[in-house]
Amino acid sequence: MVGGGRDAFIGAVHRIAARLDDRFELVSGCFSSTAEKSRASGADLGVDADRVYADFAEMAGGEAARDDGVEAVALVTPNHLHLPAAREFLARGIHVLCDKPMTATLEEARTLAGLAAASDALFVLTYTYAGYPMVRQAREMVAAGDLGALQLVQAEYAQDWLTEPVERDGAKQAAWRVDPERSGAGGCISDIGTHAFNLLCAVTGETPSALSADLHTFVPGRRLDDNAHVMLRFDSGMRGMLWASQVAAGCENGLRLRVFGAKGGLDWFQEDPNILWHMPHDAPRRRLTRAGAGTGAAARRLSRVPPGHPEGYLEAFANLYSEAAVAIEAHRAGQPVPAEVNFAGTADGVSGLVFVDACVRSSRRNGDWVTLDV
Amino acid sequence: MVGGGRDAFIGAVHRIAARLDDRFELVSGCFSSTAEKSRASGADLGVDADRVYADFAEMAGGEAARDDGVEAVALVTPNHLHLPAAREFLARGIHVLCDKPMTATLEEARTLAGLAAASDALFVLTYTYAGYPMVRQAREMVAAGDLGALQLVQAEYAQDWLTEPVERDGAKQAAWRVDPERSGAGGCISDIGTHAFNLLCAVTGETPSALSADLHTFVPGRRLDDNAHVMLRFDSGMRGMLWASQVAAGCENGLRLRVFGAKGGLDWFQEDPNILWHMPHDAPRRRLTRAGAGTGAAARRLSRVPPGHPEGYLEAFANLYSEAAVAIEAHRAGQPVPAEVNFAGTADGVSGLVFVDACVRSSRRNGDWVTLDV
Amino acid sequence: MVGGGRDAFIGAVHRIAARLDDRFELVSGCFSSTAEKSRASGADLGVDADRVYADFAEMAGGEAARDDGVEAVALVTPNHLHLPAAREFLARGIHVLCDKPMTATLEEARTLAGLAAASDALFVLTYTYAGYPMVRQAREMVAAGDLGALQLVQAEYAQDWLTEPVERDGAKQAAWRVDPERSGAGGCISDIGTHAFNLLCAVTGETPSALSADLHTFVPGRRLDDNAHVMLRFDSGMRGMLWASQVAAGCENGLRLRVFGAKGGLDWFQEDPNILWHMPHDAPRRRLTRAGAGTGAAARRLSRVPPGHPEGYLEAFANLYSEAAVAIEAHRAGQPVPAEVNFAGTADGVSGLVFVDACVRSSRRNGDWVTLDV
């Protein structure tokens, strides 16, 4: 693991996710920006001191030189370090699981995609929400034509944790997210807008061809957007809206996706993730439950316990790790990744940065419609 | 009543609304486009035959000539008849309660506003949803500063009844709404978008200064928009989104308003109208119930039964009539309308048409931001 | 109307309910226990002074003597006056709409049933909740066998308005309800337990044959029960539970009914009355909406506006009045009441008192199972 030391948030999530299905073991890491902090975190986590490194290049080299060196690494640093860190591991054939967004800038994303393509190692991007079983169910239903031709997609991701200027009060999680040097040109649109974007693409199977965006910063002095309003158009004729906010008071982690086609709609809300509403046209709404009656193979494959026993965010994250484990095992055996396995890769990562870039460009041009150059 | 004969929808709603609080009596009407149908409807409704008229001009004249002529008239026709009908009654000092939107075009709206200003009679626009007690509660809380400075408003109104081309199958309610001659230049944006617009203005106390719209027609051959995506800006710095759709499969009458300020948010959904969610920043959500603990004078004033005993759409509509009754009684007594009484008038009506006009203009210019010329 | 003067609650509800569908007109009344108060209330309500009476016997006589005397009367007094008042009107062939429970005691109920049987006039008991369209939908589905053989019924009615001894603080509505002289031997079990009982009988089409009850008074000094726990057995083999409480802090008007059969279940909650959940065994839950897709004739017949436009408590009450109007018109025409019309009568009224009596007897015998002597 690179990153994820004391004070970090997502690193601990990755570790639980990796452990949950017992397919990964944490044996090495470079957990912080200083060697001392990294050692302290490594000790906390029970990692042998000789496999705790001061920086990621050293780690990549050290592990590659060992017979029992790591087979895969998780990158859980701020965005701007994803490219340089991934470069080191990919160059040595070590598989990379990387937190989203893929990089801080679109240029970096394209570079990283090239490095991954040139490497024999796998690159897995951990877009958490695509790991939820009922998101897979939604995707499966759309693909099966249950909604008919898609017409509308309404995505939103509302949080409130940046309602006040917490970055000035020492909130480490906030500080790097509102800093263009570490986050890139997008604030909220990059941090959570990309999640909503990835989710809508994953479920609909389509990527917008054009968008019009109105990014805004409500908290005085903040350098990146903390709210984003976006209108979307797709080549298929589908249209959509995306709202991402980190200043929506009273909203915790309100990621919601609605998709409507000529024959019906779907509604999924991350805070109640075991439920997927199916709204067939001219029939009563159906409340699908995770692995419950009426669900298909995609959702059941990623469920651990029966319906009525809630699974949540950590289980969704663990699903990404388990998908990666299956892919890695197939890779090790020289076999193709099984067809039912699904995870985000560099194409999805580039797509996310293309989206952020388009939002920033459109917003700077006062909401002109711009094309997404994928 | 003008309009509201057999096959009509909203006329029956107006009649129940007028009756519910026992402050109006139906004694005269011109219920349909032909004299014969009008007579038949009048008979159904128990109106004396000599007070059933063949057209609205005849009715205005006939009633004005009677000692016991109507004091007020309800206009429940398609949009393009609102102006000519209102003209006749206002000219004779008969109060007008008019269904929304005020007219088919902005020009007509301005003309009607002028006529109403020149008349001694009252003009009341029945924007239904502003009659809900918990909408009044929301308005009261915003005005009291409970949310702090407003930042965001997210409005949506999703229906599905035009998902298929029902206007070609003889659906009378659909036919005129998708006909530019009778509806004006806006379809969905005019029919229900104006409801969402009025609601957001009523609650926030602000009107957008600019918008960017993407109107779209999904059903082939339909002549007006059946889906509208709009981004909003306000002089105060508030920003917003508005989505109106009549092709959102599985949505019945999904009008929802969320407002966020620096100190908290509110969430109201028309299909569960007795509840208003208050989301104070950094405190648990509070579930306010109509006339329940924690609600104020505005909501209690318009409630008939205790909390837990649901009131609905007809009661909200009846509140508009009862507000009008109070205003009419004050007018009759030569007194000002009491301060707590609140109903939409010509300014709100013009504002609605300004909104529709701006949406149409922006959409025709590919979503350019246009100002609302109020 | 008998009762329903100033300070009363349910009288106003009856008046709105009677007016909503325009099939009744209030022309006479005896609104309070004193002539003076009755006159004042009559004046408030716009009733001619010569048709406002000092007591119900005088009213029955006076109206019967007029050519334009009332055709029907609504009794909205405390329970102990239902029998003597109904007696006067039934004896004169005036139809009676009576608030629930039918009487204060089982003996009175049986007497009243005899009087009604001997009269040509109709007797209608206004068990409000049976007037909700989705309760009719539930009843229709059970009768059609959609749930298979019924096994379980779980009814609850939780309120909180008697959590504190408000009867001592001058709350008129509370005072008579906790007074055995005016309410009878049951407190909460009579006031709202009978509603839950009527609802479960109406939906399942079955009446319990035996019960075991634990009635309790939580507020010190209160003379009647304010909480009731009851277990139920039915001859069919069905079993059930009923909980009624007026001391459940935070509950407004929480009447809920769940019914389970071998093939599925139903769930209805009065505070969200436009929704009926259908839970077919081994299939996703179906969210049925009032008059929406998948609902049948019984619910549609009693709906006024499209799905998504909430109807509520007053509309449910109005449905009872409109059912009565149809029955009265049929009676007037010498025809049978149409088969689809449904309202509670004396049998249901007696059944409610049998239930209260059984609960009181069982509870006094420490919860022994007692039979319901219907």
Place this chain on the structure above:
Amino acid sequence: MVGGGRDAFIGAVHRIAARLDDRFELVSGCFSSTAEKSRASGADLGVDADRVYADFAEMAGGEAARDDGVEAVALVTPNHLHLPAAREFLARGIHVLCDKPMTATLEEARTLAGLAAASDALFVLTYTYAGYPMVRQAREMVAAGDLGALQLVQAEYAQDWLTEPVERDGAKQAAWRVDPERSGAGGCISDIGTHAFNLLCAVTGETPSALSADLHTFVPGRRLDDNAHVMLRFDSGMRGMLWASQVAAGCENGLRLRVFGAKGGLDWFQEDPNILWHMPHDAPRRRLTRAGAGTGAAARRLSRVPPGHPEGYLEAFANLYSEAAVAIEAHRAGQPVPAEVNFAGTADGVSGLVFVDACVRSSRRNGDWVTLDV
């Protein structure tokens, strides 16, 4: 681990729960009733073959003899094996984590309690639902007096998986649960009624002193109850109801607890476990979210991710394991278990069997009130 081989359900849950917080490692087991199956399961789970045993006595002996023998064992067998298995491990000072209910019979429970008291080892009973953070929040609020004096407790646990006689179709999970030899005298009341019972005792801090039960078997030929209706009385004056069913069509894992005191109520539902509703008397309902604003130390201590990121059943289970880990570490260090740690032990286990025994006795005596002989 004892039990939890192929085809088992709860064994896998225990393993994930043990792993999630990285405080346990699975190194030994006796996973099935035959040596061969046990070996196969051990191989699946990556346990060294020399630490996979044919029976639990052999395992206890074998592990106790090793320097690196297990420190704790999880018992996840059918109920009747809990006592004999626990006996072996407790006798050797190996800590026991035992699935609920503690044993098949009350007599066994008392025996096991005695053995545990005589052993130096810890005995932890995994009543899953007490591990949910918001259950801890509820408990904390009750203890702090936030609800005032408790008056009512309404518990229910509704499932549908035994609606049909699945035990005859080879459903292994069903077969032992409806078999008195392996389950004891209670069916549904033992399998899930004890969960509801433990939950209500844990939250209220009170144990019923008397109950009246109506156990029933709906599926013909089934030997144990599949539905239980119970009324409860407490020495404090509190009263309650408990409903447990495995034939409630359409219910997945519907464990719900409501508690009402003179100053307010609480409502928690297992299928939406991150939410706890607080219903203060005469104030709006408060929606408390796991680790969110307004929650206390008890809930935050057991949370891993921020509010809005759902945790579920596996996390609740993991909390039990982590509590046990803390206790075991304290034990190892010769220190007392920290005050904030909370898990069920033999007293709770005996209490559960006392409850089942009382329900069976009461039901056999036609619902007579019987005392709980704790």
